[in-house]
Amino acid sequence: MSKLGRMVVLVLPLAAAMAVAAPASADDGDGTLNCVNGEICFRENANNSNNVKHFWNGANHWQQENCQLCHIAYRFTGTNHYVMDNANSVRNRDTICTVTLWDVDRYGVWFNYANFQWQSDSYLPVYNVNNGHSRCSFDPPNGL
Amino acid sequence: MGLWKMRCLAVGVAAGIVVGLGGCGGDKPATIPVNAQQPFDIVLGDKVGLIDYAVQRMRDTCMQAAGYPQNLQAIPDRPSNPYQSLTIKAQDFGPVTEDEARRLGFGHDTQGEPPRVVSFDPNYDLNLDRCKKSAEEKLGTDARETRQSYNGLVNDLLAYRREVTDNVPADLPEKTLRCMESKGYTVADRAEFLKKPQPQRFGVKFGVLDSVPEVTWTPPQVPGTVQVGPAIPARKYRPTAEESALAVAWFRCGEETGRIKHMVAAASALQLRYVEKYQDRLGELNPKIEALARNAAALATG
Numbered sequence: 001m002s003k004l005g006r007m008v009v010l011v012l013p014l015a016a017a018m019a020v021a022a023p024a025s026a027d028d029g030d031g032t033l034n035c036v037n038g039e040i041c042f043r044e045n046a047n048n049s050n051n052v053k054h055f056w057n058g059a060n061h062w063q064q065e066n067c068q069l070c071h072i073a074y075r076f077t078g079t080n081h082y083v084m085d086n087a088n089s090v091r092n093r094d095t096i097c098t099v100t101l102w103d104v105d106r107y108g109v110w111f112n113y114a115n116f117q118w119q120s121d122s123y124l125p126v127y128n129v130n131n132g133h134s135r136c137s138f139d140p141p142n143g144l
Numbered sequence: 145m146g147l148w149k150m151r152c153l154a155v156g157v158a159a160g161i162v163v164g165l166g167g168c169g170g171d172k173p174a175t176i177p178v179n180a181q182q183p184f185d186i187v188l189g190d191k192v193g194l195i196d197y198a199v200q201r202m203r204d205t206c207m208q209a210a211g212y213p214q215n216l217q218a219i220p221d222r223p224s225n226p227y228q229s230l231t232i233k234a235q236d237f238g239p240v241t242e243d244e245a246r247r248l249g250f251g252h253d254t255q256g257e258p259p260r261v262v263s264f265d266p267n268y269d270l271n272l273d274r275c276k277k278s279a280e281e282k283l284g285t286d287a288r289e290t291r292q293s294y295n296g297l298v299n300d301l302l303a304y305r306r307e308v309t310d311n312v313p314a315d316l317p318e319k320t321l322r323c324m325e326s327k328g329y330t331v332a333d334r335a336e337f338l339k340k341p342q343p344q345r346f347g348v349k350f351g352v353l354d355s356v357p358e359v360t361w362t363p364p365q366v367p368g369t370v371q372v373g374p375a376i377p378a379r380k381y382r383p384t385a386e387e388s389a390l391a392v393a394w395f396r397c398g399e400e401t402g403r404i405k406h407m408v409a410a411a412s413a414l415q416l417r418y419v420e421k422y423q424d425r426l427g428e429l430n431p432k433i434e435a436l437a438r439n440a441a442a443l444a445t446g
Binding site: 026027030036037038039056057058094095096097098100103105106107108109111112113114115116117118119121124126127129134135136137138139140142143144 | 215253295309353
Protein backbone atom coordinates (compact mmCIF):
# COMPACT_ATOMS: atom_id res chain seq x y z
CA MET A 1 0.00 0.00 0.00
CA SER A 2 2.90 2.31 0.41
CA LYS A 3 2.37 3.98 -2.96
CA LEU A 4 -1.39 3.90 -3.10
CA GLY A 5 -2.09 6.82 -0.81
CA ARG A 6 0.28 9.09 -2.71
CA MET A 7 -1.10 7.97 -6.05
CA VAL A 8 -4.70 8.54 -5.02
CA VAL A 9 -3.93 12.01 -3.79
CA LEU A 10 -2.44 12.73 -7.19
CA VAL A 11 -5.48 11.51 -9.08
CA LEU A 12 -7.97 13.06 -6.71
CA PRO A 13 -7.01 16.71 -6.47
CA LEU A 14 -10.24 17.55 -4.69
CA ALA A 15 -9.42 15.10 -1.98
CA ALA A 16 -5.92 16.52 -1.71
CA ALA A 17 -7.34 20.01 -1.41
CA MET A 18 -9.66 18.81 1.32
CA ALA A 19 -6.67 17.27 3.06
CA VAL A 20 -4.81 20.57 3.09
CA ALA A 21 -7.89 22.35 4.35
CA ALA A 22 -8.58 19.81 7.09
CA PRO A 23 -8.20 21.11 10.62
CA ALA A 24 -5.32 19.86 12.74
CA SER A 25 -6.09 16.41 14.00
CA ALA A 26 -7.35 16.35 17.56
CA ASP A 27 -4.87 13.80 18.83
CA ASP A 28 -1.45 15.42 18.99
CA GLY A 29 -0.18 13.92 22.22
CA ASP A 30 0.95 16.68 24.57
CA GLY A 31 1.88 18.89 21.62
CA THR A 32 5.58 19.00 22.46
CA LEU A 33 8.40 17.36 20.52
CA ASN A 34 9.42 15.17 23.47
CA CYS A 35 7.96 11.68 23.52
CA VAL A 36 6.52 11.43 27.05
CA ASN A 37 5.05 8.62 29.12
CA GLY A 38 1.65 7.78 27.68
CA GLU A 39 2.39 8.78 24.09
CA ILE A 40 2.77 6.63 20.95
CA CYS A 41 5.44 8.36 18.88
CA PHE A 42 6.32 8.18 15.19
CA ARG A 43 9.44 9.69 13.62
CA GLU A 44 9.61 10.68 9.98
CA ASN A 45 11.44 8.69 7.34
CA ALA A 46 13.89 11.36 6.17
CA ASN A 47 17.59 11.93 6.48
CA ASN A 48 18.37 13.85 9.65
CA SER A 49 14.70 14.65 10.13
CA ASN A 50 13.56 15.27 13.65
CA ASN A 51 9.94 15.48 12.61
CA VAL A 52 7.65 13.57 14.90
CA LYS A 53 3.98 12.84 15.43
CA HIS A 54 2.63 11.78 18.83
CA PHE A 55 -0.70 10.20 19.76
CA TRP A 56 -2.45 9.38 23.02
CA ASN A 57 -4.80 6.96 21.23
CA GLY A 58 -4.99 4.46 18.40
CA ALA A 59 -5.60 6.03 14.97
CA ASN A 60 -6.39 5.28 11.36
CA HIS A 61 -3.72 7.11 9.40
CA TRP A 62 -5.65 6.26 6.21
CA GLN A 63 -8.85 8.19 6.77
CA GLN A 64 -11.83 6.75 4.94
CA GLU A 65 -14.81 8.75 6.03
CA ASN A 66 -16.56 9.86 2.83
CA CYS A 67 -13.47 8.97 0.87
CA GLN A 68 -12.67 5.31 0.41
CA LEU A 69 -9.09 5.64 -0.74
CA CYS A 70 -7.69 8.92 0.44
CA HIS A 71 -6.25 10.07 3.69
CA ILE A 72 -7.05 13.50 5.05
CA ALA A 73 -5.34 13.76 8.37
CA TYR A 74 -2.30 13.10 10.55
CA ARG A 75 0.80 14.93 9.53
CA PHE A 76 4.14 15.24 11.29
CA THR A 77 3.92 18.09 13.74
CA GLY A 78 4.67 21.46 12.17
CA THR A 79 4.87 20.04 8.64
CA ASN A 80 2.51 19.06 5.83
CA HIS A 81 4.12 15.61 5.57
CA TYR A 82 1.77 12.66 5.97
CA VAL A 83 2.45 10.20 8.78
CA MET A 84 1.07 7.42 6.57
CA ASP A 85 3.90 5.57 4.82
CA ASN A 86 6.40 8.10 6.11
CA ALA A 87 7.60 6.83 9.49
CA ASN A 88 10.69 4.67 9.89
CA SER A 89 10.86 4.49 13.66
CA VAL A 90 8.43 4.21 16.52
CA ARG A 91 8.70 4.69 20.24
CA ASN A 92 5.80 3.30 22.21
CA ARG A 93 5.59 5.06 25.57
CA ASP A 94 2.07 3.84 26.25
CA THR A 95 2.41 2.64 29.83
CA ILE A 96 -0.19 -0.13 29.46
CA CYS A 97 -0.44 -1.39 25.90
CA THR A 98 1.59 -3.04 23.21
CA VAL A 99 0.92 -1.10 20.01
CA THR A 100 0.15 -2.90 16.76
CA LEU A 101 0.92 -1.24 13.41
CA TRP A 102 -1.20 -1.81 10.32
CA ASP A 103 -0.78 -1.73 6.58
CA VAL A 104 -3.32 -2.41 3.81
CA ASP A 105 -2.53 -5.06 1.21
CA ARG A 106 -3.06 -5.04 -2.53
CA TYR A 107 -6.51 -6.59 -2.05
CA GLY A 108 -7.59 -3.88 0.40
CA VAL A 109 -7.16 -6.03 3.52
CA TRP A 110 -5.70 -4.53 6.69
CA PHE A 111 -2.89 -6.53 8.29
CA ASN A 112 -0.60 -6.22 11.30
CA TYR A 113 3.01 -5.78 10.24
CA ALA A 114 4.80 -4.76 13.44
CA ASN A 115 4.33 -4.59 17.21
CA PHE A 116 5.95 -2.43 19.87
CA GLN A 117 5.96 -3.26 23.54
CA TRP A 118 4.78 -0.72 26.14
CA GLN A 119 7.22 1.66 27.83
CA SER A 120 9.89 1.46 25.17
CA ASP A 121 13.30 2.94 26.01
CA SER A 122 13.98 4.35 22.56
CA TYR A 123 12.81 4.76 18.99
CA LEU A 124 13.00 1.43 17.17
CA PRO A 125 13.16 0.92 13.42
CA VAL A 126 10.06 -0.06 11.49
CA TYR A 127 9.30 -0.73 7.85
CA ASN A 128 7.93 2.42 6.29
CA VAL A 129 4.37 1.37 5.40
CA ASN A 130 2.13 2.50 8.27
CA ASN A 131 -1.59 2.97 7.68
CA GLY A 132 -2.67 2.99 11.31
CA HIS A 133 -2.01 1.81 14.85
CA SER A 134 -4.00 0.22 17.66
CA ARG A 135 -3.52 -0.17 21.43
CA CYS A 136 -3.81 -3.59 23.13
CA SER A 137 -5.77 -4.83 20.15
CA PHE A 138 -5.63 -7.06 17.11
CA ASP A 139 -8.34 -5.05 15.42
CA PRO A 140 -7.41 -2.42 12.84
CA PRO A 141 -8.21 1.09 14.05
CA ASN A 142 -11.22 1.52 11.76
CA GLY A 143 -12.69 -1.96 12.25
CA LEU A 144 -11.90 -3.07 8.71
CA MET B 145 -18.44 -22.85 26.24
CA GLY B 146 -21.20 -24.03 23.91
CA LEU B 147 -21.11 -27.33 22.06
CA TRP B 148 -20.38 -25.69 18.72
CA LYS B 149 -17.45 -23.70 20.07
CA MET B 150 -16.08 -26.80 21.81
CA ARG B 151 -16.34 -28.76 18.58
CA CYS B 152 -14.61 -25.96 16.67
CA LEU B 153 -11.80 -25.86 19.17
CA ALA B 154 -11.39 -29.64 19.24
CA VAL B 155 -11.26 -29.88 15.45
CA GLY B 156 -8.85 -26.99 15.23
CA VAL B 157 -6.46 -28.44 17.77
CA ALA B 158 -6.62 -31.98 16.39
CA ALA B 159 -6.08 -31.18 12.74
CA GLY B 160 -4.06 -27.98 12.84
CA ILE B 161 -6.97 -26.29 11.15
CA VAL B 162 -7.74 -22.71 11.90
CA VAL B 163 -11.43 -22.04 11.54
CA GLY B 164 -12.53 -18.44 11.34
CA LEU B 165 -13.98 -16.88 14.45
CA GLY B 166 -17.12 -16.33 12.42
CA GLY B 167 -17.39 -20.08 12.04
CA CYS B 168 -17.05 -20.57 15.78
CA GLY B 169 -19.08 -17.63 16.89
CA GLY B 170 -22.57 -18.80 16.07
CA ASP B 171 -22.57 -18.51 12.28
CA LYS B 172 -22.68 -21.50 10.03
CA PRO B 173 -19.26 -23.08 9.67
CA ALA B 174 -16.94 -21.55 7.12
CA THR B 175 -17.65 -22.96 3.70
CA ILE B 176 -14.08 -22.29 2.65
CA PRO B 177 -11.97 -25.26 3.65
CA VAL B 178 -8.82 -24.04 5.26
CA ASN B 179 -6.09 -26.44 6.12
CA ALA B 180 -3.24 -24.15 6.89
CA GLN B 181 0.06 -25.24 8.26
CA GLN B 182 1.15 -22.82 10.96
CA PRO B 183 4.94 -22.54 10.68
CA PHE B 184 4.97 -19.57 13.06
CA ASP B 185 3.76 -21.80 15.87
CA ILE B 186 7.49 -21.92 16.58
CA VAL B 187 7.19 -18.37 17.95
CA LEU B 188 6.61 -18.44 21.71
CA GLY B 189 3.87 -15.81 21.89
CA ASP B 190 2.11 -17.31 24.91
CA LYS B 191 5.36 -17.37 26.85
CA VAL B 192 6.12 -13.77 25.87
CA GLY B 193 2.63 -12.86 27.09
CA LEU B 194 3.43 -14.46 30.43
CA ILE B 195 6.73 -12.57 30.69
CA ASP B 196 5.09 -9.24 29.85
CA TYR B 197 2.31 -9.86 32.35
CA ALA B 198 4.78 -10.68 35.13
CA VAL B 199 6.97 -7.64 34.43
CA GLN B 200 4.01 -5.29 34.19
CA ARG B 201 2.44 -6.59 37.40
CA MET B 202 5.71 -6.37 39.36
CA ARG B 203 6.41 -2.93 37.92
CA ASP B 204 2.99 -1.68 38.91
CA THR B 205 3.07 -3.19 42.38
CA CYS B 206 6.32 -1.26 42.83
CA MET B 207 4.61 1.87 41.47
CA GLN B 208 1.76 1.48 43.93
CA ALA B 209 4.28 1.32 46.77
CA ALA B 210 5.77 4.57 45.44
CA GLY B 211 2.36 6.24 45.61
CA TYR B 212 1.19 5.62 42.05
CA PRO B 213 -1.61 3.02 41.98
CA GLN B 214 -2.93 4.06 38.55
CA ASN B 215 -1.15 1.47 36.42
CA LEU B 216 -1.93 -1.47 38.68
CA GLN B 217 -5.59 -0.53 38.46
CA ALA B 218 -5.49 -0.25 34.67
CA ILE B 219 -3.43 -3.20 33.37
CA PRO B 220 -5.11 -6.32 31.96
CA ASP B 221 -5.88 -8.94 34.59
CA ARG B 222 -4.45 -11.88 32.65
CA PRO B 223 -1.61 -12.63 30.25
CA SER B 224 -2.27 -12.48 26.53
CA ASN B 225 -0.18 -13.45 23.54
CA PRO B 226 1.00 -10.22 21.88
CA TYR B 227 1.75 -12.07 18.64
CA GLN B 228 -1.67 -13.50 17.84
CA SER B 229 -1.62 -12.15 14.32
CA LEU B 230 1.10 -14.66 13.39
CA THR B 231 -1.58 -17.36 13.22
CA ILE B 232 -2.97 -17.68 9.70
CA LYS B 233 -6.74 -17.30 9.76
CA ALA B 234 -9.06 -17.41 6.79
CA GLN B 235 -11.10 -14.45 8.01
CA ASP B 236 -7.99 -12.27 7.91
CA PHE B 237 -8.46 -12.25 4.12
CA GLY B 238 -12.13 -11.30 4.01
CA PRO B 239 -15.55 -12.60 5.07
CA VAL B 240 -15.58 -16.41 5.31
CA THR B 241 -19.33 -17.00 5.34
CA GLU B 242 -22.17 -15.40 3.46
CA ASP B 243 -23.90 -14.63 6.75
CA GLU B 244 -20.80 -12.84 8.02
CA ALA B 245 -20.48 -10.86 4.80
CA ARG B 246 -24.10 -9.76 5.08
CA ARG B 247 -23.87 -8.90 8.78
CA LEU B 248 -20.48 -7.19 8.87
CA GLY B 249 -19.61 -6.25 5.31
CA PHE B 250 -15.82 -6.03 5.22
CA GLY B 251 -15.56 -4.90 8.84
CA HIS B 252 -15.19 -6.46 12.26
CA ASP B 253 -16.52 -5.65 15.67
CA THR B 254 -13.64 -4.59 17.90
CA GLN B 255 -12.68 -5.59 21.39
CA GLY B 256 -12.26 -2.94 24.06
CA GLU B 257 -9.04 -1.31 25.20
CA PRO B 258 -7.74 -0.72 28.73
CA PRO B 259 -7.51 2.80 30.15
CA ARG B 260 -4.66 5.13 29.19
CA VAL B 261 -2.31 6.24 31.95
CA VAL B 262 -0.26 9.29 30.98
CA SER B 263 2.20 11.36 32.93
CA PHE B 264 2.85 15.04 33.50
CA ASP B 265 4.79 14.18 36.65
CA PRO B 266 8.61 13.82 36.51
CA ASN B 267 8.56 11.84 39.75
CA TYR B 268 6.19 9.29 38.21
CA ASP B 269 8.52 9.01 35.21
CA LEU B 270 11.55 8.32 37.40
CA ASN B 271 9.67 5.71 39.39
CA LEU B 272 8.26 4.02 36.28
CA ASP B 273 11.76 3.49 34.89
CA ARG B 274 13.07 2.33 38.25
CA CYS B 275 10.20 -0.10 38.80
CA LYS B 276 10.42 -1.58 35.30
CA LYS B 277 14.17 -2.12 35.66
CA SER B 278 13.68 -3.77 39.03
CA ALA B 279 10.89 -6.03 37.68
CA GLU B 280 12.98 -7.12 34.69
CA GLU B 281 15.98 -7.90 36.88
CA LYS B 282 13.83 -10.24 38.95
CA LEU B 283 13.22 -12.29 35.81
CA GLY B 284 16.84 -12.32 34.66
CA THR B 285 19.76 -10.05 33.90
CA ASP B 286 19.12 -10.44 30.17
CA ALA B 287 15.35 -9.94 30.39
CA ARG B 288 15.15 -6.52 28.77
CA GLU B 289 17.61 -7.26 25.97
CA THR B 290 16.07 -10.67 25.22
CA ARG B 291 12.53 -9.32 25.17
CA GLN B 292 13.50 -6.47 22.87
CA SER B 293 15.46 -8.76 20.54
CA TYR B 294 12.52 -11.14 20.35
CA ASN B 295 10.18 -8.33 19.41
CA GLY B 296 12.58 -7.31 16.64
CA LEU B 297 12.66 -10.90 15.41
CA VAL B 298 8.88 -11.13 15.34
CA ASN B 299 8.68 -7.86 13.42
CA ASP B 300 11.13 -9.33 10.90
CA LEU B 301 8.96 -12.46 10.63
CA LEU B 302 5.82 -10.38 10.13
CA ALA B 303 7.32 -9.04 6.90
CA TYR B 304 6.10 -12.28 5.27
CA ARG B 305 2.59 -10.86 5.20
CA ARG B 306 3.52 -8.11 2.76
CA GLU B 307 4.45 -10.76 0.20
CA VAL B 308 1.26 -12.82 0.36
CA THR B 309 -0.70 -11.03 -2.33
CA ASP B 310 2.23 -11.32 -4.76
CA ASN B 311 2.22 -15.09 -4.32
CA VAL B 312 -1.29 -15.92 -5.49
CA PRO B 313 -2.21 -16.79 -9.12
CA ALA B 314 -1.51 -13.88 -11.44
CA ASP B 315 -4.95 -14.11 -13.05
CA LEU B 316 -6.80 -13.79 -9.74
CA PRO B 317 -7.53 -10.05 -10.14
CA GLU B 318 -8.96 -10.58 -13.62
CA LYS B 319 -11.08 -13.53 -12.54
CA THR B 320 -12.29 -11.53 -9.57
CA LEU B 321 -13.25 -8.57 -11.74
CA ARG B 322 -15.07 -10.73 -14.30
CA CYS B 323 -17.03 -12.39 -11.53
CA MET B 324 -17.92 -9.09 -9.88
CA GLU B 325 -18.99 -7.62 -13.22
CA SER B 326 -21.27 -10.60 -13.75
CA LYS B 327 -22.97 -9.57 -10.50
CA GLY B 328 -23.41 -5.99 -11.65
CA TYR B 329 -20.41 -4.32 -10.03
CA THR B 330 -18.17 -2.18 -12.19
CA VAL B 331 -15.05 -0.09 -11.61
CA ALA B 332 -14.09 3.25 -13.14
CA ASP B 333 -10.63 2.07 -14.14
CA ARG B 334 -10.21 -1.62 -15.00
CA ALA B 335 -6.41 -1.42 -15.35
CA GLU B 336 -6.13 0.17 -11.93
CA PHE B 337 -8.36 -2.49 -10.39
CA LEU B 338 -6.22 -5.25 -11.90
CA LYS B 339 -3.20 -3.70 -10.16
CA LYS B 340 -5.04 -3.18 -6.87
CA PRO B 341 -8.08 -5.45 -6.77
CA GLN B 342 -9.71 -3.83 -3.77
CA PRO B 343 -13.43 -3.92 -2.98
CA GLN B 344 -13.18 -0.25 -2.03
CA ARG B 345 -12.86 0.51 -5.75
CA PHE B 346 -16.47 -0.29 -6.63
CA GLY B 347 -17.69 3.12 -5.47
CA VAL B 348 -19.62 1.74 -2.53
CA LYS B 349 -19.76 3.65 0.71
CA PHE B 350 -18.39 1.64 3.62
CA GLY B 351 -19.67 1.67 7.19
CA VAL B 352 -18.04 2.75 10.42
CA LEU B 353 -17.40 1.54 13.92
CA ASP B 354 -19.79 2.81 16.58
CA SER B 355 -18.64 6.22 17.64
CA VAL B 356 -17.85 6.45 21.35
CA PRO B 357 -16.42 9.49 23.15
CA GLU B 358 -13.78 7.42 24.97
CA VAL B 359 -11.84 7.03 21.71
CA THR B 360 -10.88 10.67 21.46
CA TRP B 361 -9.98 11.26 25.10
CA THR B 362 -7.25 13.79 25.67
CA PRO B 363 -5.83 14.37 29.14
CA PRO B 364 -5.88 17.69 30.96
CA GLN B 365 -2.23 18.68 30.95
CA VAL B 366 -1.74 19.60 34.58
CA PRO B 367 1.93 19.61 35.61
CA GLY B 368 2.73 17.23 38.43
CA THR B 369 -0.24 14.93 37.76
CA VAL B 370 -0.87 11.49 36.33
CA GLN B 371 -4.01 11.34 34.21
CA VAL B 372 -6.11 8.23 33.57
CA GLY B 373 -8.31 8.05 30.50
CA PRO B 374 -11.38 5.81 30.37
CA ALA B 375 -11.26 2.28 29.04
CA ILE B 376 -12.62 2.02 25.50
CA PRO B 377 -15.62 -0.31 25.23
CA ALA B 378 -16.04 -3.02 22.63
CA ARG B 379 -17.60 -1.53 19.51
CA LYS B 380 -19.82 -2.78 16.71
CA TYR B 381 -18.97 -2.27 13.08
CA ARG B 382 -22.02 -0.98 11.17
CA PRO B 383 -21.73 -1.69 7.45
CA THR B 384 -23.88 0.22 5.01
CA ALA B 385 -26.51 -1.83 3.17
CA GLU B 386 -24.52 -1.40 -0.07
CA GLU B 387 -21.35 -2.59 1.65
CA SER B 388 -23.12 -5.72 2.91
CA ALA B 389 -24.40 -6.49 -0.58
CA LEU B 390 -20.94 -5.90 -2.05
CA ALA B 391 -19.35 -8.13 0.60
CA VAL B 392 -21.77 -10.97 -0.23
CA ALA B 393 -20.86 -10.67 -3.93
CA TRP B 394 -17.16 -10.49 -3.02
CA PHE B 395 -17.49 -13.59 -0.84
CA ARG B 396 -19.29 -15.53 -3.60
CA CYS B 397 -16.66 -14.51 -6.14
CA GLY B 398 -14.01 -15.51 -3.62
CA GLU B 399 -15.48 -19.00 -3.50
CA GLU B 400 -15.59 -19.15 -7.30
CA THR B 401 -11.97 -18.01 -7.72
CA GLY B 402 -10.54 -19.68 -4.62
CA ARG B 403 -9.25 -16.33 -3.46
CA ILE B 404 -9.02 -17.06 0.26
CA LYS B 405 -7.65 -20.57 -0.28
CA HIS B 406 -4.90 -19.09 -2.45
CA MET B 407 -4.11 -16.43 0.16
CA VAL B 408 -3.94 -18.95 3.00
CA ALA B 409 -1.75 -21.32 0.98
CA ALA B 410 0.60 -18.47 0.04
CA ALA B 411 0.77 -17.29 3.66
CA SER B 412 1.62 -20.75 4.87
CA ALA B 413 4.36 -21.29 2.27
CA LEU B 414 5.87 -17.87 3.01
CA GLN B 415 5.90 -18.49 6.74
CA LEU B 416 7.85 -21.69 6.16
CA ARG B 417 10.42 -19.75 4.17
CA TYR B 418 10.71 -17.11 6.89
CA VAL B 419 11.18 -19.73 9.60
CA GLU B 420 14.06 -21.16 7.57
CA LYS B 421 15.50 -17.70 6.99
CA TYR B 422 15.42 -16.79 10.68
CA GLN B 423 16.06 -20.21 12.19
CA ASP B 424 19.38 -19.16 13.75
CA ARG B 425 17.83 -16.27 15.66
CA LEU B 426 14.83 -18.40 16.67
CA GLY B 427 17.23 -21.08 17.87
CA GLU B 428 19.21 -18.55 19.87
CA LEU B 429 16.31 -16.63 21.42
CA ASN B 430 13.65 -19.30 22.02
CA PRO B 431 15.58 -20.99 24.87
CA LYS B 432 16.11 -17.57 26.49
CA ILE B 433 12.39 -16.82 26.28
CA GLU B 434 11.60 -20.27 27.73
CA ALA B 435 13.89 -19.56 30.68
CA LEU B 436 12.38 -16.12 31.33
CA ALA B 437 8.87 -17.58 31.10
CA ARG B 438 9.76 -20.24 33.67
CA ASN B 439 10.94 -17.49 36.01
CA ALA B 440 7.78 -15.49 35.33
CA ALA B 441 5.58 -18.49 36.17
CA ALA B 442 7.55 -19.13 39.36
CA LEU B 443 7.21 -15.50 40.43
CA ALA B 444 3.47 -15.60 39.72
CA THR B 445 2.96 -18.61 41.95
CA GLY B 446 5.67 -17.88 44.51
